[in-house]
Amino acid sequence: MELRLAKVFASIRAAQIAAGEPLCAYVYDLEGLRRHAAHVAGSLPAGCELFYAIKANSDLPILQTLAPLVHGFEVSSGGELAWVRENFADVPVIFSGPGKLDSELDAAVGLGVDCLHVESLNELQRLAAIVKPWSKTQGVLLRINLALDKLVETSLMMGGKPTPFGIPAQQLPECLAWLRDHPEIRLCGFHFHLLSHQLDAQAHLQLLDAYLNQALQWCEQYRLAIEQINVGGGIGVNYRQPDRQFDWKTFSGGLPALMEKSGLSGVRMRFELGRYITAACGYYAMQIIDIKRSYGKTFVVGRGGSHHFRTPYAQGHSHPFHVLPVDAWPYAFPRPEASNERISVVGQLCTPKDLLASDAPVESVRCNDLVVFPYAGAYAWHISHHDFLRHPHPIQWYLPVEDDAHAANEQA
Structure with a gap:
């Protein structure tokens, strides 16, 4: 260092x-970036995938350094999607974020994004109309705004309370009923991202444990067969005390036991880290x-x-x-x-x-x-x-x- x-x-x-x-x-420092990203990706257990959230820094040299090390890129706008596809024709891409335009949804379907993270029933309905002319199916994750007991809050919260992000958990049954009548949209799983700036490794493990427990409950309750759970990003950088950063070793070391006890055999866990990768x-x-x-x-x-x-x-x-x-x-x-x-x-x-x-x-x-x-x-x-x-x-x-x-x- x-x-x-x-x-x-x-x-x-x-x-x-x-x-x-x-x-x-x-x-x-691209060499420093390469070493850090390789360490993070290499320490994730089997069944975990690392996507880089390019909103943190979308400079081309940054993306070129990370592309061989991550499973793919996460984008949150049509502009980011076009930028990635212009420079990386085949890299897997996931598309997140609220307020997607019809033109952005159409571009996502046409450019073959791996998964769209849907924020509302309205967005699901618009997507179904957009997918039809393509004569194909589109994989989606439902982003759920999940209220959790004893949720340890950080300085930036995107869920667990009223926010414009995600589908309130109470609306999930309506979305699932709608999906059963629209096979052109394939439910691949759930996306959770309740907070950012998390500096406590144990608290983050507990949060992911709650995500997995809730997903298992829904799978059993609604007889769902899902492929993946996207647990978002949220891992912070300690700007105030640079010598006390997030304990990645403890966090990654705790993931195998977490996944083993989840009861979600064969379900992949996806991370979409941005700040923690490039800061x-x-x-x-x-x-x-x-x-x-x-x-x-x-x-x-x-x-x-x-x-x-x-x-x-x-x-x-x-x-x-x-x-x-x-x-x-x-x-x-x-x-x-x-x-x-x-x-x-x-x-x-x-x-x-x-x-x-x-x-x-x-x-x-x-x-x-x-x-x-x-x-x-x-x-x-x-x-x-x-x-x-x-x-x-x-x-x-x-x-x-x-x-x-x-x-x-x-x-x-």
Whole structure:
């Protein structure tokens, strides 16, 4: 890990030297991504499948790195579906998300998506009308908004209470009755995704156990033969305490017993992970333009801001960062500096909400130094309001995947 970080920092330093103005950049470590994704996929037990949710980061080099390692991609719009099919003709694709247009459903059927995750009876009925002219059947999962007793809530909930996502469990009998009269739509199973930002491995195992128990109950009650259960994503990244991440070893180690006792023999469990796969491979770098003190607070102003890196504001946290010293100082007057104090890192936007880190302790940071934010590989650039104030976009580059011999020598 330290060697990967050193390579990232070296590439940022080289870009800063080559730049003719303060640097603002994203860099993605594709070799680090490959190793992480290979570990996650390789540690899943038999009967589990890993799909990558491309909404987290749909850059082509990211997808090309992940395609050989995952079972397929999860998309949530017609645009994402077209992007995947344009570049990956044969990769399995699943289509999730609310508010699908008829044109998106038609494209999904025509482009042969593996499964559509249906959000309502209305969507089922529209899909049936769309499928008919194709003279084929379409596999679906019913996304169920399931209310669970003692559900441990996280900072982002999509189910277990009134939300626009999924079919309330009380409406399931009506959907199943409708499906019995429409053989052009094939029920493959259920999709559950009640929460995101889960950091507790044991709590997540308990949640999946509840999913499996409920699916078994429905199979017995309605005499269903299903193929799969999609348990969504939901595994979080600990931005506030980077050294205390989700315990994947405990989680993956608990899956075999969970599946064995489920009573759902032969039913596959699908994961659609996004943030947990790509967050750690990305870095956002800002060069410091100004350091100013105001009413007892110290503000470090960087080139860029939340219009490029919206993650801290979206998640409501102070994002961790590294300071990379830059020795060059092109002016005759003294260099502004903050030492052994707490700083807030802000950007160039005309709003006090342009805040990336707040009251963070720092040993030393000077104007012209670089501030680098890790865990910027998911829901970072891709959810940001890029053109606010018409600032230029950051430059972006990708550190390449290494050949096997190189990677083996590095690990040794």
